[in-house]
Amino acid sequence: MADTTYTMAHWGTFRTEAGRQPRLHPLAGDPAPSDLGLSMSSVLSDSARITQPMVRAGFLSDGPESRVRRGADPFVPVTWSTATRLAARELDRVRGTYGNRTVFGGSYGWASAGRFHHVQSQLHRFLNVAGGYVRSVNTHSHAAAEVTIPHLIGSTGGMGAHHTPWPLICGHTELFVAFGGLSEKNTQVSAGGVAEHTVPRWLEQCHATGTRFVNVSPLRSDMAPGLDADWLPVRPGSDTALMLGLAHTLEADGLTDRAFLASHVCGFDRFAAYLMGQTDGIPKTADWAAELCGLDAETIRALARRMAKKRTMISVAWSLQRADHGEQPIWMAVTLAAMLGQIGLPGGGFGVGYACANRVGNVKSTVAWSALPQFTNPVADFIPVARVADMLLNPGTPFTYNGQDLSYPDIRLVWWAGGNPFHHQQDLNKLLRAWRCPETVIVQDAWWTATARHADIVLPCTTSLERNDLGIAKDEPLLVAMRQVAQPHSQARNDYDILAEIAAHMDLHDTFTEGRDEMDWVRHLYDTSRATAAAKGIDLPDFDQFWQDGLARFELQEEPRPLLADFRRDPVAHALPTPSGRIEVFSERVAGFGYADCPGHACWLPPREWLGHNTCTPDMLHLVSNQPMTRLHGQLDNGTVSRASKIAGREPATFNPADAAARGISEGDIVRLSNARGACLVGARLSQDVAKGIVQLATGAWFNPEHPGQEGSLDLHGNPNILTRDAGTSQLAQGPIAHSALIRAERFTEPLPPVTAFDPPALLPPQS
Ligand SMILES: Nc1nc2c(c(=O)[nH]1)N[C@H]1C(S)=C(S)[C@@H](COP(=O)(O)OP(=O)(O)OC[C@H]3O[C@@H](n4cnc5c(=O)[nH]c(N)nc54)[C@H](O)[C@@H]3O)O[C@H]1N2
Ligand SMILES: Nc1nc2c(c(=O)[nH]1)N[C@H]1C(S)=C(S)[C@@H](COP(=O)(O)OP(=O)(O)OC[C@H]3O[C@@H](n4cnc5c(=O)[nH]c(N)nc54)[C@H](O)[C@@H]3O)O[C@H]1N2
Ligand SMILES: [Mo]
Numbered sequence: 001m002a003d004t005t006y007t008m009a010h011w012g013t014f015r016t017e018a019g020r021q022p023r024l025h026p027l028a029g030d031p032a033p034s035d036l037g038l039s040m041s042s043v044l045s046d047s048a049r050i051t052q053p054m055v056r057a058g059f060l061s062d063g064p065e066s067r068v069r070r071g072a073d074p075f076v077p078v079t080w081s082t083a084t085r086l087a088a089r090e091l092d093r094v095r096g097t098y099g100n101r102t103v104f105g106g107s108y109g110w111a112s113a114g115r116f117h118h119v120q121s122q123l124h125r126f127l128n129v130a131g132g133y134v135r136s137v138n139t140h141s142h143a144a145a146e147v148t149i150p151h152l153i154g155s156t157g158g159m160g161a162h163h164t165p166w167p168l169i170c171g172h173t174e175l176f177v178a179f180g181g182l183s184e185k186n187t188q189v190s191a192g193g194v195a196e197h198t199v200p201r202w203l204e205q206c207h208a209t210g211t212r213f214v215n216v217s218p219l220r221s222d223m224a225p226g227l228d229a230d231w232l233p234v235r236p237g238s239d240t241a242l243m244l245g246l247a248h249t250l251e252a253d254g255l256t257d258r259a260f261l262a263s264h265v266c267g268f269d270r271f272a273a274y275l276m277g278q279t280d281g282i283p284k285t286a287d288w289a290a291e292l293c294g295l296d297a298e299t300i301r302a303l304a305r306r307m308a309k310k311r312t313m314i315s316v317a318w319s320l321q322r323a324d325h326g327e328q329p330i331w332m333a334v335t336l337a338a339m340l341g342q343i344g345l346p347g348g349g350f351g352v353g354y355a356c357a358n359r360v361g362n363v364k365s366t367v368a369w370s371a372l373p374q375f376t377n378p379v380a381d382f383i384p385v386a387r388v389a390d391m392l393l394n395p396g397t398p399f400t401y402n403g404q405d406l407s408y409p410d411i412r413l414v415w416w417a418g419g420n421p422f423h424h425q426q427d428l429n430k431l432l433r434a435w436r437c438p439e440t441v442i443v444q445d446a447w448w449t450a451t452a453r454h455a456d457i458v459l460p461c462t463t464s465l466e467r468n469d470l471g472i473a474k475d476e477p478l479l480v481a482m483r484q485v486a487q488p489h490s491q492a493r494n495d496y497d498i499l500a501e502i503a504a505h506m507d508l509h510d511t512f513t514e515g516r517d518e519m520d521w522v523r524h525l526y527d528t529s530r531a532t533a534a535a536k537g538i539d540l541p542d543f544d545q546f547w548q549d550g551l552a553r554f555e556l557q558e559e560p561r562p563l564l565a566d567f568r569r570d571p572v573a574h575a576l577p578t579p580s581g582r583i584e585v586f587s588e589r590v591a592g593f594g595y596a597d598c599p600g601h602a603c604w605l606p607p608r609e610w611l612g613h614n615t616c617t618p619d620m621l622h623l624v625s626n627q628p629m630t631r632l633h634g635q636l637d638n639g640t641v642s643r644a645s646k647i648a649g650r651e652p653a654t655f656n657p658a659d660a661a662a663r664g665i666s667e668g669d670i671v672r673l674s675n676a677r678g679a680c681l682v683g684a685r686l687s688q689d690v691a692k693g694i695v696q697l698a699t700g701a702w703f704n705p706e707h708p709g710q711e712g713s714l715d716l717h718g719n720p721n722i723l724t725r726d727a728g729t730s731q732l733a734q735g736p737i738a739h740s741a742l743i744r745a746e747r748f749t750e751p752l753p754p755v756t757a758f759d760p761p762a763l764l765p766p767q768s
Helices: 035-039 057-069 080-098 119-129 143-153 184-188 199-208 239-252 258-264 268-275 286-293 297-309 327-340 385-393 428-435 495-505 509-513 518-535 543-549 565-569 588-593 640-644 657-662
Strands: 005-009 012-017 023-026 054-056 075-077 135-137 175-179 212-216 230-232 312-316 349-352 382-384 398-401 404-407 413-417 440-445 457-460 469-472 478-482 551-553 621-624 652-655 670-675 678-686 694-697 742-747
Touching: 005 469, 005 478, 012 035, 023 035, 035 640, 054 057, 054 080, 057 075, 080 413, 080 440, 080 457, 080 495, 119 413, 119 495, 119 509, 135 385, 143 327, 175 239, 175 297, 184 199, 239 268, 239 286, 239 297, 239 327, 258 327, 268 327, 286 297, 297 312, 312 327, 327 349, 382 385, 385 428, 469 518, 478 543, 495 509, 495 518, 518 543, 543 551, 652 657, 657 678
Parallel strands: 135 382, 175 212, 175 312, 212 230, 312 349, 413 440, 440 457, 621 694, 652 678
Antiparallel strands: 005 012, 012 023, 054 075, 054 457, 398 404, 469 478, 478 551, 621 742, 652 694, 670 678, 670 742
């Protein structure tokens, strides 16, 4: 056997040294390894690790009747046999009594890297074998963009499927206008794994070859200092107005590319009538925009003229569409890019998500790597992912989604594995209320996350270092043999073995496993991937060689191509799969849905909560709850890197010094952030990099209510979702709106309750 082993995580590939606390070293050649890997071994056997299966005490004694005590009850440690039988019994009871349309298995979340142990794939496979489940569609990351972009260009190109890649930005893009910045902290990760962290190097190269950057963001730190960017501290939620002001300047100055509009675009006249004020009497001038977005009109006009003169990339971070009316900045960015007429040219056009993950902007690989097959789901019902609390609270209530009139299913059993809704969902007090509705909640996780604490049956799983898997990073030329380097902690089991045992209790074992164990599956997924790659001319070693070598590198075959290059070249032969075959600046189809909150073209619809609202008072601040530098969402918050960043154990929140001074807040103070929805404690940091009127609090501090299970409880640790609003972006996409929230901040002078997020909940003696 080889003595060098490797693991792949969402935050990078590492060489591993086995041991009780395995050591991890970044992959040789990774130009910008992420510190997150340093946390991995520190959380393997920490106090937050779940040691054995657990059942909520009230559930054991009183069953579903006790569900109001979820989150407050202590847990009883039980044997695996008891836990898996109980889970099987509950699923059988619920599907037998009410049918599979009452089982929610959406189970959204990032889980872990690795093709086989991707737990959502396993859970969905298991639930499909057991008759199906209600699923969720789209992502928390970019739901509004996922739904909007296909109406505009007929695919998710420029958002997920394909971007104009870095090699065509570098050396071509003269002006890179980044709405929401290009935050290098976010390039530490990619869903499914990273081989090499290449974005910082690409950005440096672009800068060195003459690309000029504009950082349109409330945070100066959303762009690396080395890029010498112009900083336009836009008022959050107003980018659409700013882009309209830019568009108006182009029109007024005769800078719109009429020829491109005539040959490639549908419905510009309908939009132009709105832009110029013919439909509503309000011309969307730079002066009009300046009032709304907090920049001066001359800056807006100058930027528009610069954009028309230069090869310009219009980049929109995913954050902009995780906001009220999140469809609009996306639609408006595509509209603006269409007016500039550079779509399809190297370095021009638009892109949604540059620097939001390491992968975005890589040359797209066409190899379809194998994943665990899930069978088919006999249940058709679904919800847009962020509507989970609405679903649980309002069974039978109608809702709209992308032109469809649907209604919320009546959920009796929730099964969550590989995600953490008590991290990711907006308005945690509302989620807590919603979470009391289902009869049964089953959670698989390795740690006592807030979601595990709000479960009835808790099934502790292994982590990547404790099992064998196949690592493949999308659009990167590396396969990783993820060989086990640590023994499973305490009684933790692989999710696969947990589900296989539950399936056995339901006489579904063989269908679920197809007779394969862990290594059979890893080998099978590798062999089928190898065959797919071979068909594309990529030669990979056989499995035994690969497993011994630990890594398989290859050459990516694809040429870098600008987004929509063929369509640009020949818009007839390469017509887009939109109704008109063109870029739909006006969409007859979306207009036909009749949604007042998302009409047929981009427009300014003020957020219900923002600094420009007439009910907004000077004591309010806009909450930017962006992605954390020190962890992945809630993952690794218990690790060394994240813990080192805390202030008196609380999540740091960064204020502009003037806002802090006005509230008597100094660096290091404990501060209470609050609004009508909830309150939390944070540690204060002060920085001029944060625009006035803004407080920045990263997501992911484990929710730590002072009185667990009680609505309205103070969160002691600094989870922003106790403050954010849970509503859909619009009737079109129903995406989450985490970035549209106002709060108040005050020094916290009461005795400071300790943070207990990383301690296990109260446990009763084990059941024998
Ligand atoms: N306020 C605010 N909220 C946000 C956002 C925001 O910008 N602001 N962003 C949103 C976005 S973009 C996202 S993607 C979501 C992320 O939300 P999530 O994806 O739910 O967050 P994670 O912390 O990654 O949750 C993954 C969970 O899976 C567990 N896990 C890992 N590996 C395994 C495994 O092998 N088996 C099992 N059973 N469990 C495993 C981890 O321990 C962790 O608890 O948050 C959203 N929430
Ligand atoms: N280290 C690390 N990296 C991550 C993640 C993580 O948890 N940790 N999560 C990953 C995931 S799941 C995703 S989806 C991506 C998310 O990628 P993004 O959605 O781009 O990430 P955010 O950090 O939420 O937002 C980026 C910046 O947008 C700015 N912003 C917020 N509101 C506005 C606005 O109204 N206008 C403008 N112009 N700017 C605004 C904020 O200043 C913020 O810093 O990141 C990924 N990368
Ligand atoms: Mo995300």
